[in-house]
Amino acid sequence: MTDTQVAKPAPAPDAPNNKSRESWFKGDAAEPMRRNLGLVGVLIILAIIGIITRPDLYGDATWVSNNVFTILQQASAIGVVTVGMTFVIIGGGIDLSVGAIVAIAGVWSTTLATQGYGAAGMIFTAIVVGVVVGLINGVLISYGKLVPFIATLAMMVAARGLAAQISGKQTQVSANDTINSIASTKILGIPMLVIILALVVAAGWVLLNRTTFGRRTVAIGGNPEAARLAGINVKFHTVLLYALSGLCCGIGAIMLTSQATSAQAAMANLYELDAIAAAIIGGTLLSGGRGTIVGALFGVLVFSTITNLFAINNLPTEVQNMVKGGIIVAAVLVQQFRYKSLTHLLGRTKS
Amino acid sequence: MSAPQPRDGEVEDQVASETPAAAEAPVVLELTDVVKIFPGVRALDGVQLQVRAGEVHCLLGQNGAGKSTLIKTLAGVHTADEGTIMWQGEPFAPANPQAAMKAGIATIYQELDLVDDLSVAENTFLGHEDRRFGFVRRGAMARRTRDILARLGHPQIPPRRLVRSLPAAGKQIASMARALSHDAKLIVMDEPSAVLAHDEVGNLFRIIRELTAQGIAVIYISHRLEEIREIGDRVTVLKDGRTTAANLPARTTPTRELVNRMTGRSIEYVFPPRVAPEDTEVLLEVRGLSREGEFADASLTVRKGEIVGIAGLVGSGRSELLETIFGARAADAGTVIMDGHRITTVGGAVRAGIGMAPEERKSQALLLDEPIYKNMTLSSFATFATVGFTDTGDERKAADKVAASLELRPRDTGRAVRTLSGGNQQKVVVGRWLIGGTKLLLLDEPTRGVDVGARAELYQVIHDLAANGVGVLLVSSEVPEVLGLSDRVLVMREGHLIHEAPAGDLDEATVLDLVMAGSLLEGELA
Numbered sequence: 001m002t003d004t005q006v007a008k009p010a011p012a013p014d015a016p017n018n019k020s021r022e023s024w025f026k027g028d029a030a031e032p033m034r035r036n037l038g039l040v041g042v043l044i045i046l047a048i049i050g051i052i053t054r055p056d057l058y059g060d061a062t063w064v065s066n067n068v069f070t071i072l073q074q075a076s077a078i079g080v081v082t083v084g085m086t087f088v089i090i091g092g093g094i095d096l097s098v099g100a101i102v103a104i105a106g107v108w109s110t111t112l113a114t115q116g117y118g119a120a121g122m123i124f125t126a127i128v129v130g131v132v133v134g135l136i137n138g139v140l141i142s143y144g145k146l147v148p149f150i151a152t153l154a155m156m157v158a159a160r161g162l163a164a165q166i167s168g169k170q171t172q173v174s175a176n177d178t179i180n181s182i183a184s185t186k187i188l189g190i191p192m193l194v195i196i197l198a199l200v201v202a203a204g205w206v207l208l209n210r211t212t213f214g215r216r217t218v219a220i221g222g223n224p225e226a227a228r229l230a231g232i233n234v235k236f237h238t239v240l241l242y243a244l245s246g247l248c249c250g251i252g253a254i255m256l257t258s259q260a261t262s263a264q265a266a267m268a269n270l271y272e273l274d275a276i277a278a279a280i281i282g283g284t285l286l287s288g289g290r291g292t293i294v295g296a297l298f299g300v301l302v303f304s305t306i307t308n309l310f311a312i313n314n315l316p317t318e319v320q321n322m323v324k325g326g327i328i329v330a331a332v333l334v335q336q337f338r339y340k341s342l343t344h345l346l347g348r349t350k351s
Numbered sequence: 352m353s354a355p356q357p358r359d360g361e362v363e364d365q366v367a368s369e370t371p372a373a374a375e376a377p378v379v380l381e382l383t384d385v386v387k388i389f390p391g392v393r394a395l396d397g398v399q400l401q402v403r404a405g406e407v408h409c410l411l412g413q414n415g416a417g418k419s420t421l422i423k424t425l426a427g428v429h430t431a432d433e434g435t436i437m438w439q440g441e442p443f444a445p446a447n448p449q450a451a452m453k454a455g456i457a458t459i460y461q462e463l464d465l466v467d468d469l470s471v472a473e474n475t476f477l478g479h480e481d482r483r484f485g486f487v488r489r490g491a492m493a494r495r496t497r498d499i500l501a502r503l504g505h506p507q508i509p510p511r512r513l514v515r516s517l518p519a520a521g522k523q524i525a526s527m528a529r530a531l532s533h534d535a536k537l538i539v540m541d542e543p544s545a546v547l548a549h550d551e552v553g554n555l556f557r558i559i560r561e562l563t564a565q566g567i568a569v570i571y572i573s574h575r576l577e578e579i580r581e582i583g584d585r586v587t588v589l590k591d592g593r594t595t596a597a598n599l600p601a602r603t604t605p606t607r608e609l610v611n612r613m614t615g616r617s618i619e620y621v622f623p624p625r626v627a628p629e630d631t632e633v634l635l636e637v638r639g640l641s642r643e644g645e646f647a648d649a650s651l652t653v654r655k656g657e658i659v660g661i662a663g664l665v666g667s668g669r670s671e672l673l674e675t676i677f678g679a680r681a682a683d684a685g686t687v688i689m690d691g692h693r694i695t696t697v698g699g700a701v702r703a704g705i706g707m708a709p710e711e712r713k714s715q716a717l718l719l720d721e722p723i724y725k726n727m728t729l730s731s732f733a734t735f736a737t738v739g740f741t742d743t744g745d746e747r748k749a750a751d752k753v754a755a756s757l758e759l760r761p762r763d764t765g766r767a768v769r770t771l772s773g774g775n776q777q778k779v780v781v782g783r784w785l786i787g788g789t790k791l792l793l794l795d796e797p798t799r800g801v802d803v804g805a806r807a808e809l810y811q812v813i814h815d816l817a818a819n820g821v822g823v824l825l826v827s828s829e830v831p832e833v834l835g836l837s838d839r840v841l842v843m844r845e846g847h848l849i850h851e852a853p854a855g856d857l858d859e860a861t862v863l864d865l866v867m868a869g870s871l872l873e874g875e876l877a
Contacts, residue, residue, distance in 0.1 A: 210740055212733045219729060222718040229679060229709055229716065230730035230783070231701030290720065 035283045038334070039298035046305045054312050067308065069191055073183075075304040076193040077102075077255040078274050079297060083204040084248030085275040086296040090208070091241045092221035092288030093148040097137060098249050099271035100159035105129040105253035106263035107163040110172040119178035126257075127250035133159060134246020138239030152242075156272065163265035171264040174257055182258035193255055200251065204293040217241060221288025277324070278303060281331035302327065376403040379568050380425075380537060385434035387420055387592075391802060394420040395431070396592035402537065407559060407569045409579045409601055412589035413613050413863070414665075414828040418572055421589070422539045425570075426458040427451035439536070449478070457530030458539040461546075463522050465514045465529075472496040472510035475528045499528045502565075503558050520551040527558065538562065539570040544578055545666050556582050574664050576606060576868045588612040606868060607860070614830075614859045621807040622835035623814045627853070631655040634791050634822040635705075637676060640685035645671040646846040649685070653791060653822040658813065660837030660854070661826045662862050668846040669826045670710050673793050676700075676824070677707045689791060701730055706784025708777065710795040710826075716780045717768050724750035724764035726779050731787040753782040757812055774798075774805025781812060792816060794825040798832060810836060830862045842866060 051058045058064060081098050088095045108114065109126040117125075133155065140151040174180055185192040208214035216237050219227040228234045252271075257263045276286075278299030284291025303324060310320040380402040387395035395417050402408045412418050423429045425436075427445030436443045438454060445451035451458075465474050472493045473480075481488045481495070496510035505524050508517070514525055523543060530538050540559075544552045559569055559582055573579060579586060583601030587594060588609065596612045635653040640646070646668030653659050663669040674680045676687050678700040687694040689703040700707075709715035718726055724743075727750040728735065735742045735749070750764045757778045761771075768779055777797060784792055797813070798806045813836060817823055827833050833840055834854050842850040842865045850865050 212736045212739050212741055215725070215732050215741055218721070219718060222721060223714070225715045226717055226729065228697060229677070229707060231698050232729075233698060289718065 036292070036295050036298055039282065039295065039302060042302055043298070043305060046302070046309055050309050050312065053309075057312060067312070069194065071301070071304050071308045072194045072197070073191050073259075074307065075300045076191075076197040077252040077259070077268070078271055078278070078304075079197045079300045080200045080248050080255065081252045081268075081271055082275040082278045082296050082300050083200050083293060084245035085272075086279045086282070086284055086291055086293055087204070087208065087217055088148075088241050088245045089276070089279050089284050089286060090221045090288060090291040091217045091238065092224060093141065093238065093241065094152065094276070094286075095134075095137065095242060095245045096149065096152040096272045097133070097155035097159055098245060098275055099268040100156045100163070101130050101133045101246055101249035102253045102256060102268035102271060103163040103263075103265055104133060104159040104166075105250045106257045106267050107167045107172060107265055109253065110174050110257060110263040111166060115174065115176055119176050122174075122176060122179055122257075123254055126253045127247060130246040130248070130250025130253065131243050132246070134243040134249070135239060137246070138242030141242065142235040142238045160265060167263075167265050169265065171262050173262045179254065179258050180261045182255070183261075193259070196251070196255060200248065201293060201297050208293055213237075213240070218289060221285075221290075223289070274300075274303060277328050281328060299331075376405050376566075378402070379404045379439055381435075381437040383435045383437075385421075385424065385431045385436060387417075387424055387429055388432050394592050395424070397594065398434070398589065398592065399594040399597050400587050401598060402568050402570060404536070404568050405563045405566045406584040407563060407571050407582050407601075409583035409586045410570060410572045410589065411579065411586055411609060411613060413830065416589040416613070417592035418589055419541070420592070422458055422541060422570070422572070425451065425456055425537075425539060427456075452533045452535075455534060455536035456539065457533055457535035457537070459523070459526045459530060459541065459543060461541045461543075463526050463546075465522055465525055467515040468513060470511045470513055471500075471508060471517070471525045471528065474514050474525055475499065475510075475532045477529065479533070495532070496528060499531045500524070502531065502561075503527055504561060505558075519546045520548075520554060523547070523555065524558070527562075535567065537568045537570065539572075541572045542574070543571070544573055544575065552578065574867050576609070590614075606864065610860045610863050610867075614863060621810065623811050625658075625814060625836075625838070627838035628654065628656040628817075631657065631820075634690060635676070635824070636688045638686050638688075640672065640675060640687065641683050642668075642671060642675055642680060643683050646675075646843070649848050651824075651841060651848065651851075653824050655790075655822055656817050656820045657839065658817050658823040658825065658837045659839045659841065660833035661824070661841045661843050661848075662830055662833040662866055663826070663828075663843030664866055665828060667843045667866075669843045670795050672843070673707065673795050673824070673826055674709070677705060677793055679707075701787070704788070704790035705793065706730070706787065706789035706791070707793040708780045708784075708795060708797060710799070712773070712776055712780060712800070716783075717776060719769040720767055722765045723754065723759070723768055723771070723779055726768050727753060727764070727782045727786055730783055734787075749786050750782070753785050754778075756785075757782050758808060772802070772805065773800040774802060774809060777801055777805075777809060778812065781809075781816075785816075789821065791822040791824070794823060796827055797825060798827070798829070830859050830866070834859060834862065 057067075081102065085095055085098060105126040108129045109122040114122055114125045137152055137155055140146045141148050144151070182192050187195060208217065216227070216232055219230070219232060220234050220237055224234055252268070253263070256267055260267070279291065279296045280286060280299070281302065282292060282295030282297070282299035284296060306323060306327070307320060310317065378401055380400065382398055382400040385395055385398040386393060398417065398421060400408075400421070410418050410421070420429060424431050427448045427450050430444060430446075438456070443454065445454060445456075466477065469477070472489070475496045476492050481492045493510040497506065500506055500508050500510065503524055508521060508524065514522060517525065523546070527538070543555060547555060559571070563569060571579070571583060579601055586596070586599045586601045586604060586609065588596040588599070590613055599609070631654045633652050634655050637649060637651050640649040649672055651659065661669050661672070671680060675682050676694070678687075678694050678696045678698075681695070689700065689705055692699065692703040694700045694703060694705065713719060718729070724747045725732070728746045732741055732746060735745045747764060751762075754762055754764050759775055759778050759782070768776060771779065781792070794813070798809055801809060813823055813825070825833070825836065834857060837854045840852055840854050840857055840862065841848050842862060844866060
């Protein structure tokens, strides 16, 4: 600990004592940015593979713009669910019940009784059901002291069961035109579902990066004991995180219902795994305390682009799943490598 | 601090007054001028130690005297940089813990390294299972474990019982069974009595006597003098990584002599001059605070601008007391009143103006990968926010101001806390409460893992705080630190506050005596 050390420049060549606006893009925000650039690179590579394999389709500009919206629309419901999941994971938890919450919210909002209340009643029901199920998760974890994995695993099974019970294992067709038209409506040429996704992602980004709620989330996930001893109500906040995840599931349920003009107990199958995978390859640390909303969005886009790539090449989904698995492993390996080299660098400059 | 000081660096060997029983036994372990250097500190700086077969050799020394480093060197965790270690007549330099075990030196650490969900037998033979064709011979292992347990005087413990289900004393016996399974000739015990109830200690001593009767040597570390008197044969005292007295007879050496050998450490403690505040208003009042098994009936007050220090050993209940005052642990009985508010939760404590710098900085206080300023505002970022939207610009300005007043290095508050030195990390934790406008600061081991230069700075920070009217309640294992910093000192021993006096009326030897022996030996202390 000498004065010469103090004079040494920071390891990052950028950000020499950055001031307000500049610090948005540099300093501690720079690392996630770089990671997102990597994911953008992956998307570009996937697009190039698309161009090479189907030059006939990519020659048609209208097809290309339509296809981009197809990809975004496919990503919309799972994208909204992933935003909630990202909050839960950054806060040090996990939510295995998101797919089941989407199903119970979708089924509940499409029962004949609920449909009688019109579109507003259906949307209200889906959101309330989502939030309430999330609250139950949160209370079980915070105050019942259940491990998040177990609590939400139980909820995953139970909520699907309840959804099957309510629907009588039948597909419930939505007779509400307003709901059904959400998926087909476009505003200024942009599909409504994509706009909803954009709004949720923007709201999620603001919530995580610009509010006390987001700060508490990062603190609790990063070091729950330190957060507690700093006076943060860790238990209450944890409940809110699962409720937020439930809220996103409720929104996602309406989006999926609109796309299919129906809901059933088996809808949103394996969404929990897709959402976790997207958050992780987007740079969210599974142990909590670190993660970005934008990264998670890119994670979702990578997956839906792969799905699209296989679809336009008429390849079977089995192969697609294998590739997805490979990408998850590769993304985490790259992350670990980055993190190690980063800490190595910091360790070196310290001594 | 006017106790008679021993001559520095000289070792007084009192071979003449050894207990007769051990005198004829051959020397099994001999350390000469052993040195172990860690970056920036000579943790061992010339250790002499001589252990005979069948004796209980006690190691005495204050926190930081080098006891842990010494036993880790014997256990093969560290390698000595200089000096010689002779084990059974041959030079000894174990490359790893397995090698030390194989050579016959077993170490029982304070935190027992048992696997809770394995059986006693499986723990006993962990790492050297009895195998045939790759299959573990469970029956044979259980039989051998039963034999060892019988040797330890505990044939009633079933070898197949899960360690988890054993009481603390039983776990310790399982640990010793493991040591014996290696056919240990020397067993090092690091504060074995710390986790035991009183009657269990007697049992432990019976086992130690049986072991030594079989010719096994024991190195016994404890801060409790009465135990050393009861079980020990000879005592070696360490100070600043150096042997200050070797082979003193455990039963007959006067307490004053032992304490003097441990005190007067040469580490420079630079304490700023201090004038205790006149009768200011009482900030914190604790009455009859108790927690089952941790501490009982603790009452104390802290005034505005006053520094109150609690001296006590690890495990005396001092950290638990501090955390209970802060609302982080629920009290079984008693009240904590801060500025007229009853404190029962951390949130309430923070609102009433209490801040705490906990014992384990990294795991209890810091978000290591987050920038300095966010760590500093961890308890106050909501007060900078407008309807839930944070204002990192203002947060950063406030953090920069506090960083400047604490002379934080580096000053750039955008840096991740992980990159800071221990002393500067501690400043971040203290700074957190300065931003919040805290009126009372609870400091648990504020200088642990902090180098000497940064210590002096922290001491200055604490004094400046008090000068500005902040009350400080601090806990430290380092007696000179408690004495040098505080206006008033409380001594805690085995869950009870046993003594209270102005710091000026106490010296290091007296406090050490109270902390270790529980009573002032008036006749012995000059």
